[in-house]
Amino acid sequence: MDFNWTDLKAHKERISTTSIKTLLSNPERAVDFSARSGDMLFDYSKTSIDEKARNALLDLAQAAQVESRRDAMFTGEPINLTEGRAVLHTALRAQSGPIFVDGQDVLPEVQATRAQMAKFAETVRNGTFQGQGGKITDVVNIGIGGSDLGPAMACIALSPYADGPRTHFVSNVDGAQIADTLKGLDPTTTLVIVASKTFTTIETMTNAETARVWMADQVETPGNQMVALSTAGDKAAAMGISADRVFGFEDWVGGRYSVWGPIGLSLMLAIGPDEFDAFLQGAAAMDDHFRTAPLGENLPVLLALVGIWNHQICGHATRAVLPYDQRLGRLPAYLQQLEMESNGKFVRVGGEAVRDTVGPIVWGEPGTNGQHAFYQLIHQGKQVVPCEFLVAAKAHEDALSHHHHLLLANCLAQSEALVLGRSFDEAMALMAAKGLTGDEQIRQARHRVFQGNRPSTTIIYPKLTPFVLGQIIALYEHRVFVEGVVMDINSFDQWGVELGKELAVALQPLVKGGDASGKDCSTQMLLNYIKENG
Numbered sequence: 001m002d003f004n005w006t007d008l009k010a011h012k013e014r015i016s017t018t019s020i021k022t023l024l025s026n027p028e029r030a031v032d033f034s035a036r037s038g039d040m041l042f043d044y045s046k047t048s049i050d051e052k053a054r055n056a057l058l059d060l061a062q063a064a065q066v067e068s069r070r071d072a073m074f075t076g077e078p079i080n081l082t083e084g085r086a087v088l089h090t091a092l093r094a095q096s097g098p099i100f101v102d103g104q105d106v107l108p109e110v111q112a113t114r115a116q117m118a119k120f121a122e123t124v125r126n127g128t129f130q131g132q133g134g135k136i137t138d139v140v141n142i143g144i145g146g147s148d149l150g151p152a153m154a155c156i157a158l159s160p161y162a163d164g165p166r167t168h169f170v171s172n173v174d175g176a177q178i179a180d181t182l183k184g185l186d187p188t189t190t191l192v193i194v195a196s197k198t199f200t201t202i203e204t205m206t207n208a209e210t211a212r213v214w215m216a217d218q219v220e221t222p223g224n225q226m227v228a229l230s231t232a233g234d235k236a237a238a239m240g241i242s243a244d245r246v247f248g249f250e251d252w253v254g255g256r257y258s259v260w261g262p263i264g265l266s267l268m269l270a271i272g273p274d275e276f277d278a279f280l281q282g283a284a285a286m287d288d289h290f291r292t293a294p295l296g297e298n299l300p301v302l303l304a305l306v307g308i309w310n311h312q313i314c315g316h317a318t319r320a321v322l323p324y325d326q327r328l329g330r331l332p333a334y335l336q337q338l339e340m341e342s343n344g345k346f347v348r349v350g351g352e353a354v355r356d357t358v359g360p361i362v363w364g365e366p367g368t369n370g371q372h373a374f375y376q377l378i379h380q381g382k383q384v385v386p387c388e389f390l391v392a393a394k395a396h397e398d399a400l401s402h403h404h405h406l407l408l409a410n411c412l413a414q415s416e417a418l419v420l421g422r423s424f425d426e427a428m429a430l431m432a433a434k435g436l437t438g439d440e441q442i443r444q445a446r447h448r449v450f451q452g453n454r455p456s457t458t459i460i461y462p463k464l465t466p467f468v469l470g471q472i473i474a475l476y477e478h479r480v481f482v483e484g485v486v487m488d489i490n491s492f493d494q495w496g497v498e499l500g501k502e503l504a505v506a507l508q509p510l511v512k513g514g515d516a517s518g519k520d521c522s523t524q525m526l527l528n529y530i531k532e533n534g
Contacts, residue, residue: 080492089257093280118273133188143195150259153330173203199235282470300478321364324411332364421452
């Protein structure tokens, strides 16, 4: 494997003078450097990867045994080695089985839980299940991390399909969020979902208790209007939540991969069980593609290898996710957790130190808003930011098709501009056309030079439907998996989350005025400030 890394870096240096624009002069490049899964098209022709680089990257994936590790994941082997667990979020959307974990077929239980969710969702949506004040009008999902980012992102993305109660999301322990969320809601027609596998997540349980107290002011039995997404039935019962409103999931489902099961209940309530099934079918279709497509035609593999080329080989520190779809506004944040919590590691599976940084900083914003915010840096900043564009060929708003045409034009123009840039000679000609000459012409021209040769990819699909959103999320999940396999790290633990949580528990009494003499001088100073001003 080390030879492949070395060879890739050497090849990158050899082709460093060949621009992306030059590569695109080959009329066959767009077809050769793109791939499809169903109606979804992934275009990576606007990158600096040439045929030799692609072959070397594919060799790297082969050497890392991506295919056998992929098969091990889908067949329930404990590939999460630090915790000894299977990684089977794919089972939550599987359309057929059997799927074994420790010799037991887990699919029947998955399907039974899904049927229980669907039955409950229908009773809420049709008014059979009511709050003290009548039909449920609002749902407040209380979770954090994967218990919030996934369903919150998906509910916004699929709002054209939402015909159920309004959904709201609370994650931050900052009291401002829950106060602002509950303000204006009617406790008697609100359903509260508490999403915590163990029912011990301090942020979630603090917010849940605040919501319960808020509801108790007007609702005689608040627990009757609460749902638990948890395996801790006893703790849910202590909050007054009956067993028929407790939906559990196994430890082989990681939080950031959990939107497909009970954590997706808020989405099912919003769009209904049938559309939720379409969402699962889209993900399952991407699973099938990932399992069966050759590596060179495999969207998750190719997306991962492009990311590895940009970050590990070319050294680009960040990656911008730029959906040209306002309803995918939370997708960058969702992918930020998926990528950075999964692959933000400093040791390999065997405990040895990693060779280089293992993952880029992931960030982004919907177009065209970003064009008037940070695209200046992307186009003319010193650092190179690889961009990932996502866009639908068709919008939901037929009456506003002119808006979508403008959106599409902007999306395509940005990826084109990143490649082409603008030379000094072109800028000089522009300034000459404005009547400038001499030193002023030169000075103004320099400000209008764009380096160009900046890489981007585009994922384009017919329309943002539940099926397509399922495809997109599963695509990125498998991309993260492939990156982890190639870098020889465990993408499915998150020990880096734990230390800060442990220290926060110890600091809580000190914030209230306890003895801070054992803390460092900076922490002591900050605690003293809180004591004086809090």
